[in-house]
Amino acid sequence: MPARIDIAFRLNGVGKRASVAPETSALEMLREVIGLTGTKYGCGEGECGACTILVDGVTINACLMFAADCDGRDVMTIEGVNATPRGEALRRAFVEHGAVQCGFCTPGIMVQAWHLLESNPHADQATIQRGIEGNLCRCTGYKKIIEAVAAAEAVERGQTPVEQSREVQRG
Amino acid sequence: MAELRAKTSPQGSDPARGSLIGKRIPKMDAPDKASGRTRYIHDINLPGQLHAKILRSSERHAKIVSIDTRAAKALPGVHAVITAADVPWQRPIGVAKDHLPLKTDRVRSLRDEIAAVAADSVEIAEEALGLIRVDYAPLPVLTDPVAALAPDAPRIHPAPQGADGGPSLKPGLPVAYTGKPDNVAMVMEYAQGDVAAGEAGSALVVEDVFRLHYVTHCCLGVSGVIAEFDPSGNLLLYSNTQVPFLHKREFAELLDIDPGRVRIIQPPIGGGFGSKLDIYPFEPIAIFLAKITGRPVKLVFTREEEFLASPTRQPVLLKLRSGCTKDGVLTFREVETLHDNGAYTSWGATTPFVMMQTVSSLYRVPHCRYRTRAVYTNNPYAGSFRGYGNLQATFAVEAHMDRLAEALGIDPLEFRLKNAQDPGEVTPQGMHFKTCGLKDCLRTAAERGDFLRKHAANRARWSDGDPVKRGVGMASMLHVGGGAKIYPSDGCGTILKIDDFAHVTLITGASEIGQGSETVLAQLVCEELGLPLSAVTVVNNDTDITPWDVGVHASRTTFIAGNSAIGAARKAKDKILALASSKCGDAAEALDLAEGCVVKKATGERVFELAKLIRSLHFSDKAELVMTTHYYEPPSVHQDKQFKGDVSAAYAWATQVCEVEVDTRTGIVRLVKVTGAHDVGRVLNRLGIEGQIEGGIVMGQGYALTENLMVEDGWVRNPNFRDYKLVTAPEIPEIDVSFIETMDGEGPQGAKGVGEAPAICIAAAVANAIYNATGVRLTSLPFTPERVYRALHGAAQPLEWNVPQ
Secondary structure: OOOOEEEEEEEOOEEEEEEEOOOOEHHHHHHHHHOOOOOOOOOOOOOOOOOEEEEOOEEEEHHHOEHHHHOOOEEEOHHHHHOOHHHHHHHHHHHHOOOOOOOOOHHHHHHHHHHHHHHOOOOOHHHHHHHOOOOOOOOOOOHHHHHHHHHHHHHHOOOOOOOOOOOEEEO | OOOOOOEOOOOOOOOOOOOOOOEOOOOOOHHHHHOOOOOOHHHOOOOOOEEEEEEEOOOOOEEEEEEEOHHHHHOOOEEEEEEHHHOOOOOOEOOOOOEOOOOOOEEOOOOOEEEEEEEOOHHHHHHHHHHOEEEEEEOOOOOOHHHHOOOOOOOOOOOOEOOOOOEOOOOOOOOOOOOOOOOEEEEEEEEEOOHHHHHHOOOEEEEEEEEEOOOEOOOOOOOEEEEEEOOOOOEEEEEOOOOHHHHHHHHHHHHOOOHHHEEEEOOOOOOOOOOOOOOOOHHHHHHHHHHHHOOOEEEEOOHHHHHHHOOEOOOEEEEEEEEEOOOOOEEEEEEEEEEEEEOOOOHHHHOHHHHHHHHHHOEOOOEEEEEEEEEEOOOOOEOOOOOOOHHHHHHHHHHHHHHHHHHHOOOHHHHHHHHEOOOOOEOOOOOEOOOOOHHHHHHHHHHHOOHHHHHHHHHOOOOOOOOEEEEEEEEEEEEEOOOOOOOOOOOEEEEEEEOOOOOEEEEEOOOOOOOOHHHHHHHHHHHHHOOOHHHEEEEOOEOOOOOOEOOOOOOOHHHHHHHHHHHHHHHHHHHHHHHHHHHHOOOHHHEEEEOOEEEEOOOOOEEEEHHHHHHHHHOOOOOOOEEEEEEEOOOOOOOOOOOOOOOOOOEEEEEEEEEEEEEOOOOEEEEEEEEEEEEOOOOOEHHHHHHHHHHHHHHHHHHHHHOOOOEEOOEEOOOOOOOOOOOOHHHOOEEEEEEEEOOOOOOHHHOOOOOOHHHHOHHHHHHHHHHHHHOOOOOEOOOOHHHHHHHHOOOOOOOOOOOOO
């Protein structure tokens, strides 16, 4: 049997112990060992952002991190983000602004947006676009995701964003 | 276990206030998805489940001399290793039934499946694959579709043989695939009028050749399936198919069992876009392994596999000739295309069905001829992909329209308006445009995009010395918007029940693939029954429960399933109002449903609370429930063998104006703004339709500018997101969309389908915009910096049509 490594870390605010093979990624550990499936496999090589998690407050692609390297760290996944006020504001904004279609990229983008607003509470549109450029979405064309993050940001500032009006014609 | 996808709206329990039509309605599945709670197929694990992996060919074209699986079988944790020899009863799959799931005598492309393993873990399965030894005898590799037509070209599909030299499909089996005599997979021809006469009456004739490239769906959720048999041999499949009822039958045929013994559960899907309209080898292979091991078998792709072994949009070489009078009236159009089919035939070969509609009927063309040949090569094979040939056809037709306009000296808008279809038109191909907003789309997009002024101003700057040029271009499109009767039925069934508390369960055959169909269907039911969205649960993902539907394709779900849901809701409403009438004495016609109550139509006065009324029916001496069914079949026709007939109950139209910036020093093209006008019939869910259109526009942007599956001599060079460039958030254009509401008489509340439309025009409009910016016309996609730079600096080779007849 291959060697296993015993690790201890904080996961979504709760102490966690796990025994993992050296080659196991943080993504595999979260999904297959611990059973938190909100973090998604999209490419396995750090290109799509579907597995974005927070480690010591910084977003990383869980597929590129060894599970063993979680030892002693503070890890937060979409399940942890959900439980925070900012996560709640983001979820509400993503729902109300139509930022979700197939939804597969959404948890990763939620985590990335959470981190973006944490580190830059006054992010403007260009900053938001740059902030989520490592997250691929095939359904939405990003526009509504950007609007949703901006709306969550506005809520944090105590403002309500103004709905964009659109022209409707009758032929 | 997968859950039934039964959700209620995030809108809460607010009573319905007035009509929901046209409002911004959040998707019912969005809260779960945004919180990571949604269980996709990758997240489902069954007790006792084994994990499967497929060994694929390392050769592009070769005879399989031998396969040695002994070491793989001996590996601890391996439950089964199978090759074609283990499933002599397998049958060919796919549109032309030319594709055996496990290859017998030869491999025809890199993706080809040779063996498969079921093991205790993915890691063990992968290790076992590494222990399988395959000896190949290489065959000549054919990757150029033009060369595939040569009389002495290597044959891709000679009669299949087993290792013993005998036929690999045993005599007596239901399907005996005997191979193909040449490399032509499919020919489709269409004609109307007399092209020679049209040409004779032309003052001007223009001919162009276009080349379209490989792109692929890139669903964020990779392909996967779980197969399980019960002790009686009934198959349960967890599948992301877009056509569960068609596949139920196909899997039954594959196993030679009654289709009633196949159940398909569709977990939420991580992107579809047409990729899941066909059966691919991994699905039968998982089924074989489940049958052989007697255990549930889960098979999930890696991203690299997804790039290598899922279908592509079909690459096309296309020649287009058209003529017009000196006044700019189109006289004829002649199109010939060569499709690279790849090694096997999937839906990609049938895209001419859609392409010829654009060629014959986007504009009025009295005389028209169209011919496609799809040929076998050792390249990846092409499937169906959002737009289904229309991105290719529209790219050619709309770039060509600009060429004609320029040759005539007419502006592109006026030329299009002069030839545009009007409502009421029946085209020579038999399409009846009962509503048609094309002219409104053209005028609206041009006006809001300031097209004419910018078009003239940009041209005046061609030689002003500024290395960064601006350009504006337009393109229009026609696509089916009321289903497409490509099967004898294009219908959808609905079962609707209302419980004692006036909560509705809507059971629909229509699959949700992220596009928001369950929300729009719930909305349409609420509109009939005067209920809030929170009063509806949608069940839509289990063939043992849901009634038949042909599947998610052809932008049909809102239209077809919507009309079906409305039909079921109206029957329920009739029953409720008849009951109310019998109790209160008012005529049923004078009553209505609103805000959870029976009300008087004239005054809005509440007569009964709906839940109480329903309970009074249930708990009476004539005890009854409110349960209805409806099957909607659109009034369209299955086209005849000449491809003529009114194939859709409605047609969708759009014009998009694209504005680009071209840096002539680098060849980088930036899409600055897209101004779209879409004839959508009527907006049902404004949030949903905006999302569909924005997403489609950005998918079209990728097709035009960044995406390119690089297939060189049959090798896929960029099977990863690092080198296959999807558009990212900072690159999206400013988007301005106007909705043209033509209120289609057959559509649900007047709506038409819109799912595919927004991706279709972008490449053509961008090509026209690059020309408007620089005076250089690009005819090959995609417009990568290298290609644009070469064209701008005179280093591009003009495309030639050198295809043998």
